[in-house]
Amino acid sequence: MLKIENLDFSYGEIKVLKDINLEIKKGEIVALIGANGAGKTTLLKVLSSLQNQQYGRIFFGGKDISKSNSMQRVKIGIAQVPEGRGLFNILNIEDNLLMGAYLRKDKKIKSDLEYIYKLFPVLREKRKQYAGTLSGGQQQMLSIGRALMSSPNLLLLDEPSMGLAPIIVEDIFEVLQELRKKGTTIFLIEQNAYLALSTSDRAYVLENGKIVMSGKSCDLIDDDRIKEAYLGI
Ligand SMILES: Nc1ncnc2c1ncn2[C@@H]1O[C@H](COP(=O)(O)OP(=O)(O)OP(=O)(O)O)[C@@H](O)[C@H]1O
Ligand SMILES: [Mg+2]
Known part of the structure; x- marks a missing residue:
């Protein structure tokens, strides 16, 4: 459904996204985890064209949408739930x-x-x-x-758990599962790695603007590096 190829993005001189390659298949929940400042929100903004992408290509349903604007992206079915609502x-x-x-x-x-x-x-x-x-x-x-x-065909969520009580977070994540059952594809950005990995099918790990790991969420949740860096185990 969505494919990102060799995407770079800079704010002025500062490179924030470096050679991002990522794929989301129809019906999947894919998570992106990473620390503060890793570039997660920037990637979502590039996907919804709120920030113009500088290098690389984005495909949606097989079509190159790299040059389309934010309104065109909403029209083809990409919707964003932004950080800060x-x-x-x-x-x-x-x-x-x-x-x-x-x-x-x-x-x-x-x-x-x-x-x-x-x-x-x-x-x-x-x-x-x-x-x-x-x-x-x-x-x-x-x-x-x-x-x-x-x-939307693809729902982009930027840290939906941010600042919310656990019981509300549970409600919201139940709704995400419900949506997935209905066939909505979801790209979930979360700093809460445990929540993200236990909700998603696959995940990518972003560090300093680079994807450093990816795989099935059930495997990543058991990975020693992930445990140490993101799960505090
Ligand atoms: N408009 C901007 N101009 C310049 N630099 C920016 C701008 N927006 C973000 N940055 C910088 O880009 C880097 C990535 O920011 P981004 O918001 O994408 O991180 P994030 O992974 O979403 O972090 P958080 O978990 O805190 O939301 C940070 O170093 C940030 O300071
Ligand atoms: Mg962010």
């Missing part, structure tokens, strides 16, 4: 969700809204409440819901 604070929940569908013209918007309210009942309960007044967990749910309203 990126909600419209002065809009209520329902309007935030509908904003997620702004590029769609099909008739399924209403039923997708229903589906999201089923996934996250608290959003239905508070649908007239301003996004800015929600708790952190509710905001994360709304951010995921809004991305889903674009009816």
Whole structure:
């Protein structure tokens, strides 16, 4: 579904992504783990074209999309749940969700809204409440819901567990499994390596802008280097 080839990215003189090669197959949950500053968010931004990519190529469904802009990427089915949620604070929940569908013209918007309210009942309960007044967990749910309203083929998530209580994190990760069952492909960025590896099929490890390891998540979780560097075991 998604293939990244020899991708480099710099902020000015500073090289942040170095020769990234990565693949995500349809229906997979693929995780990217790495420490603060490794370049995880930058990679997601390049994927959704919020940062222009400088070298390398990105393919989506076999098509070279390296030169397409962020709106075109949403149209072909790439949706991002950004770090820090990126909600419209002065809009209520329902309007935030509908904003997620702004590029769609099909008739399924209403039923997708229903589906999201089923996934996250608290959003239905508070649908007239301003996004800015929600708790952190509710905001994360709304951010995921809004991305889903674009009816994505590939969902990009930047640290969905960040700052949330374990019980909320559990709820959110259950929803991710639910989405996978429905056929949504997920690229999950997480600093919580245990959570990421126990949720995903495969994973990549990013260190200083370079992919230093990759493999099946169930193997990585037992790897001594991963245990020492990322799991604190
Ligand atoms: N707009 C920017 N201009 C210049 N440098 C930047 C910019 N955004 C990020 N960086 C730098 O790029 C590097 C990678 O940042 P990035 O946000 O991608 O890391 P991250 O892996 O997402 O970290 P975290 O886990 O803390 O979210 C960091 O050294 C950061 O300081
Ligand atoms: Mg980040």
